[in-house]
Amino acid sequence: MNIAPRKRFGWSAPTSAVGRQQERLGWILVLPSLIVVFAVAIYPLFETFRLSFTNARLASTREVRNVGFENYRRLLEDDQWWTSLKNTLIFTVSSVSIEAILGMIIALTIHSQFRGRGLVRTSMLVPWAIPTVVSSMLWQWMLNDRYGVINSILVRLGFMDADRNFAWTANPSTALGALVAVDVWKTTPFMALLLLAGLQIIPSDVYEAAYVDGASKWQQFWQITLPLVKPALLVALVFRTMDAFRVFDLIFVLKQAATETMTVAIYTQQTLIQANRLGAGSAAAVVVFLCIGLMVLGYSRMISVEEG
C-alpha cells in the first residue's frame, strides 16, 4: 500500500475536456465521504478545541464563558491527571515492548515451514477477533482470586499456597500489570502477523548465502532478519503505541475508574461525562489528541522516508 499517491498531481487545471470531466466526477464521488468526515469528526474536533477554553458544562443552562487557558492550568495542577498519564505511559511502554518481543518470537517460529502452519496462523486471529470488552471479562474470570484458573494453575505448579487467593486485578500493586498481560494476550498475535508479513518478503537466498558464509542463526537474526524486518516492525510499533495510549475499554470494563489503573482516556471520559465538566474534559481531550497527533506525524514521516 502506498500512502502518497503515485505522482503528485499539480494544482494547474486540467486542459482536456476528459480531464475536466474526470476532475468534476472525482469531486462529486468523494464529496459524500468528505461531508461525513467533516460533520462527525473534524467539526467535533474544532468544537473540542473551542470548548477547552470555556467553562461549559454538559446538561447545564449556565452561561458559557471564555476562560482562556484556565482549564489547561488546572489540568496540569490535577494530581489525578498526572497519575493517569503515568499509568498510561507505564501501560503503553510495557505492553508494546512485551508485544514486540513476544510477537517477534512467534513470527519467527511460524515463519519456518512445518505442517499445520495454516492452523497456527488461524489460531492467532482468535484473540484479535474477540471484542476487547469480552477479553477483559474473560481474563477477569480467569484471574478471579478464588475460582480463577490462573491461581489454580499457579497453586498446582507450586508457585502459590492453596489457601492464599491472590486477587490480581483487585490488588492495586498488580492491577496494572494484570491489565498489561491482558493487552499483551489480545494484541501480540496481531503484532506477530504484521511481523510475519515483514519476514515473508525477505528473500530466502539471503539466508542461504549467510549459511554458506557460516553465519550462525543468532548472527543471521541480528544482521539480516532484524534490519530487513525493521520497516514492518516500526509501523507495527507506532500503530500499537497509538492504540495503547488511548486504551479505554480494556481497563474500564475491569476496573472502571479506579485510580491505580486510570488512564488518560478514562480520566477524560470521566471528566466529560461523569462530572459533566465539558470545558475541563475538552482540555484533557485536546492534550490526548495532541499526543497521538505527534505519534501520527512521526508515523507519516517514517513512511515518506521509506518512499524517498
Next chain:
Amino acid sequence: MATAESTIGQTRISEEELNRIRAAYQQKSSTNVISLLGRIGFVVLLLVIIVYTLFPFYWAVKSSLTPTNDLVKTPVTLWPERLTFDHYRTVFNDGGFVRALANSAIVSFSVVVLALLIGTLGAYALGRLKFRGKTIILYLILSMTMFPAIAILGSLFQMMKQFHAYNTLWGLVIVYLTFTLPFTVWVLTNFFRAMPEELEQAALVDGATPMRALREVLLPLAIPGMVTTALLAFISAWSEFLYARTFTLTDKAVTVQVAISQFTGNQQFEEPFGVRMAAAVVVTVPLLVGVLLVQRRIIAGLTAGAVKG
C-alpha cells in the same frame, strides 16, 4: 502481500529447482542430535503459542457450559465434568440482552452498508481518477483512520443531545461512521489502485462513462476486497465500547458490548460467572465465524498496509 521473486544473478531459476536447493540446504542443517533437540523445542514452542492464544477462549466456552456448582469448586478442573446449557438459557431469556444483541446487529449492519455505499464511491475517485486536491484528501482520510475517539467524545455528546440523537440507534450509526468510513475509504482506495490500469481503459475507449466502467468492470472485481473491508468494519462496529457506553442509556439503544459489561444475569445470590461467559461466547462467535471464513484475506489485508508502508 508481495511475493519474493527468487533470482540468482540475472537468471531466473524454476520453482522446482529452487525447492531442491532448499531441501538440500535444510537437510544439511538437520542431521545431528542438537537439531533433534531443536525440533523438539520447536514443537514445544508451537504448542505453547497455540495454548497461549486459544486457551482463554476455550476457558470461556468451558465455563459457559459448566454448572455453577462446579464453577465454584476448587481445585479447578481443566475439563468440564458435567455439561449444562442453563447459562445459555439464562442469557437468551434475558430480554435486555436479546434486545442489545438486536441493537448491535442493526447498528453494525447499517453502518457497514452506509460506509460501503459512501466509501466505495470515494475510494474509486481517490484510487482511479485524477483531480486536484486528491493528495490532501488522502492524507486527511489516513489521519482520520488513526483518530482517537476520546478527542471528540464531549462535543459529539453535545451534538447528539442537540439533534435528539442521544440514546438512539440512528445516532449511534452516524457516530460509528467516524471510524468505519475513513477505514473503508482507505482500504478500498488501495484496493482500487492496485488494479491494473488497462482494466477500465478498454471500457472507456469503447465509449463507456467512468461511472459505467466502475459499475461494470471494477466493482465486480472489487467484491472480494469489499467483503473483507465490510467484515473488518463490522468487527470494529460490533466491538465498539466507548461511544456505545457514552451515548446510550436504556434498552432502546444499549449495544451488546455495554450490556455484557454490566451483565448480572438473573441470579441474585451468587456471582454469575457461567452466565457472563455464555454471554461473552454468544457475542464473540459471530465474529469468529466471519473471521475464519475469510481468514486468508484478513491476514493479507491486515498486513498489506504495514509491510510496504
